[in-house]
Amino acid sequence: MTDYRHALIGCGRVAANHVDGFGRVPGWVLATACDREPHVKEFAREHGIATAAQDVEEVFADPGITSVSIAVDHVQHGPLVERALVAGKHVLVEKPLCLDPAQARQLVALAAERGLVLSTVAQHRYDPVVRAVRQWVGRGLLGRLVFASATLQARREPDYYTGSYWRGTRRGEGGSALINQGYHCLDAVRWICGDLTTTAAVRTAGVLGGVIETEDTLSGLLSASGVPVTLNVTVASSVEWRTRIEIVGELGSVVFDLDHPGRLRRWDGSAELVRLAERESSRGLAEEPPGTSYYGTSHRRQIADFCRSVAGGGPMLSSPADSVGTLETILSLYALSSR
Numbered sequence: 001m002t003d004y005r006h007a008l009i010g011c012g013r014v015a016a017n018h019v020d021g022f023g024r025v026p027g028w029v030l031a032t033a034c035d036r037e038p039h040v041k042e043f044a045r046e047h048g049i050a051t052a053a054q055d056v057e058e059v060f061a062d063p064g065i066t067s068v069s070i071a072v073d074h075v076q077h078g079p080l081v082e083r084a085l086v087a088g089k090h091v092l093v094e095k096p097l098c099l100d101p102a103q104a105r106q107l108v109a110l111a112a113e114r115g116l117v118l119s120t121v122a123q124h125r126y127d128p129v130v131r132a133v134r135q136w137v138g139r140g141l142l143g144r145l146v147f148a149s150a151t152l153q154a155r156r157e158p159d160y161y162t163g164s165y166w167r168g169t170r171r172g173e174g175g176s177a178l179i180n181q182g183y184h185c186l187d188a189v190r191w192i193c194g195d196l197t198t199t200a201a202v203r204t205a206g207v208l209g210g211v212i213e214t215e216d217t218l219s220g221l222l223s224a225s226g227v228p229v230t231l232n233v234t235v236a237s238s239v240e241w242r243t244r245i246e247i248v249g250e251l252g253s254v255v256f257d258l259d260h261p262g263r264l265r266r267w268d269g270s271a272e273l274v275r276l277a278e279r280e281s282s283r284g285l286a287e288e289p290p291g292t293s294y295y296g297t298s299h300r301r302q303i304a305d306f307c308r309s310v311a312g313g314g315p316m317l318s319s320p321a322d323s324v325g326t327l328e329t330i331l332s333l334y335a336l337s338s339r
Ligand SMILES: NC(=O)c1ccc[n+]([C@@H]2O[C@H](COP(=O)([O-])OP(=O)(O)OC[C@H]3O[C@@H](n4cnc5c(N)ncnc54)[C@H](O)[C@@H]3O)[C@@H](O)[C@H]2O)c1
Pocket: 009, 010, 011, 012, 013, 014, 015, 034, 035, 036, 037, 054, 055, 056, 070, 071, 072, 073, 074, 076, 094, 095, 096, 121, 122, 123, 164, 180, 295
């Protein structure tokens, strides 16, 4: 029996992850695909979605739709999330929640006021490795943290930007290497180490500067309760996609990446940490990613958590306020640098 009817707004690169995730939850159906471009009809047909809509207002006006995914360009997140909440829909919005922290806080308050679930996609928080490392840090298995570092090396060709109406534009994307590709590395470190304050940042567009208004590279110096955190993100390297996160403590350290399937690479420390790390590293994840491989498979975990929460199962693992903090950190790194 179907109890919940979901709609997907925006049928582009990340859409497959939402189709896959909602398709796996018993009692839920992805009833409507919405995209302002005509390709929505083919998208709906291909994925067996009953309704194809080109106007979001049709989705918001449909009383049978319980909830929506919003997977469009960044500048439209804020207005569409607000519109959806006002229409009484639970909302799963792709990262970032929006481009303005004050608006982000208003959206979180609006969702709470209306008793609706609002969640920003941060799927790597649901990666088993990230959850395990967060737990080990929380239990003090690494001792006092000494430093953390997060790196993303990615490559984006000029046509990735020139073929898009929003990528690489200040208005549509609000930044590039950090707010788009680097978002997850920063968010994962924040999730593990705690709130971040920013000290310095440098951003450049040395490679893609002729193509984009935004940055292709950003390095930041931050701290988590006094613990130094370094961040280096680029979309101008020779490697298509490679992340590396290192958490170093007085009593132990771990190195892992967010690439599919999410791997613990190295570890050192107490017998207990080594035992847990060996177990985690041998578990692996024999899962096929539904879309682009490095988006991973954890959209399905976050979507399952979203559905559980909509069905009255209590708060999600990660609260909407968490994504406001990540947005504030990103904007603060932009404010500390200039391009
Ligand atoms: N979590 C992840 O790992 C991940 C991965 C990729 C993208 N994303 C995020 O997903 C979002 C979308 O990215 P994408 O790469 O899929 O973008 P995209 O450009 O490939 O797709 C966006 C789609 O939205 C449609 N659209 C725009 N405005 C619309 C409107 N008002 N009504 C209906 N349709 C509209 C466009 O026609 C387009 O088809 C962004 O926020 C991006 O940062 C997240």
